[in-house]
Amino acid sequence: MATDLRPNVDYGPGEAARAGEILRSIVGSTVHGTNLEGQDDVDQLGIYIPPPEHLFGLAEPRRGGTHVWRTQPEGARSGPGDIDLTIFTLRRFLALATSGNPTIIALFFVPDDALVLRTEEGDRLRALAPAVVSQQAGQRFLGYLHSQLERMDGAGKQNRVPNRPELIARHGWDVKFGSHALRLGLQGIELLTTGRLTLPMQSHAREQVLAVRRGDVTRDRTRFLIDRAALELRELLGDPDLSRRSPLPEHPDMDAVTTYLAAAHRRSWGWT
Incomplete structure (x- = not known):
């Protein structure tokens, strides 16, 4: 619920996004199984196919076509039960997914009960995972890990003042950043070695992350666990036999992704 009388966040072409939405899922700590009861907001990620005038017209869609809707007003932090929704165009989603963005590719592995909205086109998109998710994602997981670690340490351009x-005050450091960094390391290793992400996380890995999030693990011990995961991930990425050992392709199949993109838009517009 909003904490003041200001309007809630509502950016981008919301009407078009909701009309053309093909898939929406709960994401974030809830789907990873690392949320703490009564302490987390609910992150949702959706994908939509915009109308042809947004792609071919001269007027630039607001916010590049991305729709953002939050329960809270601008500048207010989300709290327990709040909803943070982002709906990307299909093209933007696949651009991020083929680059290996950890938040985005999770949508290919979420369980069915995490799906808020599901369509036949959304099922076709999720079935495209073998052409989209590649070994390149490992480097992105490692990069995101280091970003969270910087913020845990109070460094980095986004963390001059703790948010x-x-x-x-409770722990002496931001345990949530630590839990995110550890999760990213463990999931990056899993993705490269198995070709998929288990969501929610497997029990042993999930408990490690939750222990950090609860503040049950010291800062030094947390850094050791993060450094160990990062080292294993770096070694995997540097392994000359990774292409043979990993179930994932070395690179995304961009031809298959482009073919799907064109076909999905034609189906949505009735241009088949």
Whole structure:
């Protein structure tokens, strides 16, 4: 619920996004199984196919076509039960997915009960995973890990002032950043070695992340666990036999992705 009388966040072409939406899922800590009861908002990610005038017209769609809707007003932090929704165009989603963005590719592996909206086109998109998810994602997981680690340490351009002061007061450091960094390392290793992400996380890995998030693990021990996961991920990425050992292709199949994109738009517009 909104904490003041200001309007909630509502950016981008919301009407077009909701009309053309083909898939929406719960994402974030809820789907990873690393949320703490009564302490988390609900992150949702959707994909839509825009109308032809948004792609071929001269007027630029607002916010590049991305629709963002939050329960809270601009500048207010989300709290327990709040919803943070982002709906990407199909093209933008696949651009991020083929680059290996960890948040985005999770949508290919979420369980069915995490899906808020599901269509036949959304099922076709999820079936495209073998052409989209590649070994390149490993490097993105490692990069995101280091970004979270920087913020855990109070460094990095986005973290000059902690945005979760209650965690600093309670634990002396931001345990949530630590839990994110560890999760990214463990999931990057799983993805490269098995070709998929288990969601929610497997029990042993999930408990490690939750222990950090609860503040049950010291900062030094957390850094050791993160460094160990990062080292294993770096070694995997540097392994000359990775292409043979990993179930994932070395690179995305961009021809297959482009063919799907064109066909999906034609189906949506009735141009088949």
